[in-house]
Amino acid sequence: MTDDTLPPDARPEQLTRIGQPPRTMSEAMRKALWIAPxxxxxxxxxxxxxxxxxxPGATVAGWAGLAAFVGTYVTLVFRNMGRPFRGPVVAWLVGALGALAVVLCLTLGGDWIGLFVYVSVTCGAALPIRVAYWAIPLNAAAMLLVGLRSGVHDWSLLLVVVLLGYAMTGVKQLVRTTVELRKARATVxxxxxxxxxxxxxRDLHDLLGHSLSLITLKSxxxxxxxxxxxxKAAQQVADIEQVSRQALVDVRAAxxxxxxxxxxxxxxxxxxALKAAGVVAEVPAEPDLRDVPEExxxxxxxxxxxxVTNVVRHSGATRCTxxxxxxxxxxxxxxELSVEDNGSGGSGKSPGNGLTGLTERLEKTGGTLEAGRVRKGFRLVARVPVGARSTVGSGA
Structure with a gap:
């Protein structure tokens, strides 16, 4: 079974894309809410x-500095989720963020020491990994010095600053890996x-090359x-007809x-298909087809x-097994193939053309088809013989 399932009420257009810019305003809001906590x-x-x-002057300046700090932080972290700034711009903004934290804490008191947490998070999220590895402890050292100057001795917050910074480097690497995997999947x-x-x-060349060359030569x-x-010309024309007929048979077979x-x-x-329709799907990955005839x-x-077509188009189901x-x-x-969903199963008044055609197709192989409502939805069961092909008799 697959582990890549969605909640029953989830839809692909509602999912936030990791490492990509937001496509809609609602997606931008969801990404912003990730920053809010x-x-x-x-x-x-x-x-x-x-x-x-x-x-009053210090209060106004404090509100302005806090607004500038939060705006810079949100801009850096939010923009880094999809379309990051260039390296020099990021370096200047992180430097400005650190300078604001130092100035605000030294001028307004130790209550502002928590701003260094945001500086550390920004270092881990926005800076290159190698730069972040030394920028985070440097920010922690700056916080320690500013805290000593302001009379703050909160060693637990110092640990939080370091751990959160390095945790964000891990998140950044995870996002980068996700983006690379998505690109690799598209390339494959x-x-x-x-x-x-x-x-x-190649197959068409091998199949038709000889026949067409022979037809051209005989023509x-x-x-x-x-x-x-x-x-003798009539004999050649007859040979051309025979070669062309055989080529047609080969093409049809191919x-x-x-x-x-x-x-x-x-x-x-x-x-x-089920995932694209927002249906939670449980599908076997590797079927055992030993001794199963091709037909x-x-x-x-x-x-x-x-x-699956009926589930996606008509059932309104949210789960399919x-x-x-x-x-x-x-x-x-x-x-035995069983497809069960929790939807309505359509009108259910009579079997449609699709089910009728499937019944006929399965009967030709000695198989059977059962379809109908169950307690919590609709179920289709198709069976074909395994091993030596059964002779289609009374059951067909």
């Missing part, structure tokens, strides 16, 4: 300004598509024989092979495709 350390400075311990998909195109081109030969030897539905491919496609596998693959099991029945071993 860190503002808890501003409680002491705000309380200090609100208590009226300072002169592109390479696989290119490889498939090359394989198709030229028939053209030269036609005036003087019409009987196309049928390309078009043959494979169960592993459909399972992967079902996982993607039986293809029939199960078509059944899975039809079932796909199971693939081997069972022993009175008629022999069978491979």
């Amino acid at each position: 860190w503002l808890i350390f501003l409680g002491a400075p705000v309380q200090d300004l609100a208590a009226g311990h300072h002169t 998909a592109q390479l696989a598509a290119n490889e498939e195109r090359l394989r198709l081109a 030229e030969l028939a053209g030269r024989m036609l005036p003087d030897h019409p009987d 196309v049928s092979g390309y078009r043959r539905t494979r169960l592993p491919d459909e399972l992967a496609g079902a996982q993607v 039986s596998e293809s029939a199960l693959a078509w059944a899975l495709r039809e079932a 796909v199971e693939l099991l081997r069972r022993q029945t009175l008629d022999g071993a069978v491979l």
Whole structure:
């Protein structure tokens, strides 16, 4: 089963993309809310300004300095989630943030010592890893000196500053890894598509190259024989017809092979389709297809495709479970595909064309199809024989 599942009420457009800029205002708000809990350390400075311990001029300057500090911090951390500033800009902004923390703490008192927490977090989130490794302890040392000058001896806060800074470097590396994995996945998909195109081109060349060359040669030969030897030219034309018919048979066979539905491919496609529709999916990753004839596998693959299509389009389900099991029945071993969801299952008045076609397709392989409502949704069960292909008799 896959571990990559979503909450029942989640939708892909509602998920915040890690390491990428926000696409909508709501996504920008969700990313901003991730930053908001860190503002808890501003409680002491705000309380200090609100208590009226300072002169009016100092209070105004304190509010202005605090606003500038918070604005710089939020800009750096929020922008770093998607479109980070260039290196020199980040260095200047982090330096300005540290300078504001020192000035505000020295001029307004020890209640402002918590600002160094934000400086440390910004160092870990915005600076390059190698720079952050020495910038974080340097910020901690500055906090220690300023604290001693202001009469603050909070060693636990010093530990928080160091740990949070290095924790943010880990978060930054995790985000970077996620972005690189996303790019690598896209590259692998592109390479696989290119490889498939090359394989198709190679197979068509091998399949048709000889036949078309032979047709061209015999056509030229028939053209030269036609005036003087019409009987021999007719023989060449007959050979051309035979070669072309055989080439057509080969092409049809090759196309049928390309078009043959494979169960592993459909399972992967079902996982993607269900996740894209916001349906929590439980899908087996590696099916056991030993002793399963190709036509039986293809029939199960078509059944899975039809079932997933119904779940995505008509059911309104939020959860879908796909199971693939081997069972022993009175008629022999069978491979059973079960697709169950918690949706409405459509109108349910009569079987649609899709289910009718699936029943006919499965009967040709000696299999069966069952579909109907269950207590909490809709369930489709398709079975095909395993091992030697069963003779389609009374059950078909």
